[in-house]
Amino acid sequence: MSDPILVARLQAENDALRSELDETNQGVLALYAELDVQAEQLRQASDLKSRFLAYMSHEFRTPLGSILSITGLLTDELDGPLSAEQHRQVAFISNATRELSDMVDDLLDLAKIEAGRISISPAWFDMFDLFSALRGMFRPIVDGSAVDLIFEEPVGLPQLYTDDKKLAQILRNFISNALKFTSRGEVRVSASLHGEGSVCFSVTDTGIGIAPELLDTLFEDFAQLDSPLQKRLRGTGLGLSLCKRFAMLLGGQVSVHSEPGKGSCFSVVIPLALAQENLDEC
Numbered sequence: 001m002s003d004p005i006l007v008a009r010l011q012a013e014n015d016a017l018r019s020e021l022d023e024t025n026q027g028v029l030a031l032y033a034e035l036d037v038q039a040e041q042l043r044q045a046s047d048l049k050s051r052f053l054a055y056m057s058h059e060f061r062t063p064l065g066s067i068l069s070i071t072g073l074l075t076d077e078l079d080g081p082l083s084a085e086q087h088r089q090v091a092f093i094s095n096a097t098r099e100l101s102d103m104v105d106d107l108l109d110l111a112k113i114e115a116g117r118i119s120i121s122p123a124w125f126d127m128f129d130l131f132s133a134l135r136g137m138f139r140p141i142v143d144g145s146a147v148d149l150i151f152e153e154p155v156g157l158p159q160l161y162t163d164d165k166k167l168a169q170i171l172r173n174f175i176s177n178a179l180k181f182t183s184r185g186e187v188r189v190s191a192s193l194h195g196e197g198s199v200c201f202s203v204t205d206t207g208i209g210i211a212p213e214l215l216d217t218l219f220e221d222f223a224q225l226d227s228p229l230q231k232r233l234r235g236t237g238l239g240l241s242l243c244k245r246f247a248m249l250l251g252g253q254v255s256v257h258s259e260p261g262k263g264s265c266f267s268v269v270i271p272l273a274l275a276q277e278n279l280d281e282c
Helices: 004-075 084-114 127-142 164-180 212-217 239-249 276-281
Strands: 123-125 147-151 160-162 185-193 198-205 253-259 263-271
Touching: 004 084, 084 239, 123 127, 127 147, 127 164, 127 185, 147 164, 160 164, 160 263, 164 185, 164 198, 164 239, 164 263, 212 253, 239 253, 239 263
Parallel strands: 147 185
Antiparallel strands: 123 160, 185 198, 198 263, 253 263
16 A cells, blocks of 8 residues: 555655756746747858848949049049059059959959859860969069969879969969068969869969968958058958868868968869869759
């Protein structure tokens, strides 16, 4: 025969445990509801930021294009000759406008990526053509400077099937940064096979190098280097972050090796042929 006192005690303990579990479940449900609200708020904030960046970028591009057109007309002296000092001042305006235009383009690219609206357009192309286009683009910058820009001929490498414009944007950013942080010596661009079915593009310079503790944050959004040269350079700090994001869209990855005082090497490894799953993610 059961002990009534024992049964009552067990029943009371069971009721207390059930009440405690109910309270815990209610707390968990409340926590989930709060997390859902915070997640929605974060999503709305992210959408608002992306829309703001896209709107601001589009609004800036028209006046910037007008300024560049006007400086081009002045440089060509279509409205009359300019003095040497006037040419210098117009060149300063043009360069500053191009820098601002590049910043706007970076912000617009970031907005597109975060909104999932970036497009990848792969096609077959030859690396000789890619290097030739980059060489022509940077020739006016390096002519007369103390830095040699060297493109190693990609001998024996097959054609690539990927988005050549995104790849060119990555390499342009690597080369541009290398030239900014190299006062003399060389910047060398090369390509080589990397394992099975991949190619590695490297941009190596003889510049000031990067401290080891800064390497882990280089590819983060709005990252900026603190150096004597950086104080006279401007930018959004998005260039390398966008390189990392573009490389991921192309199925690859970026990396950097550097030693202070000896230079840096920025690399991107991508597949020789873009996989279908990468296209599906865009």
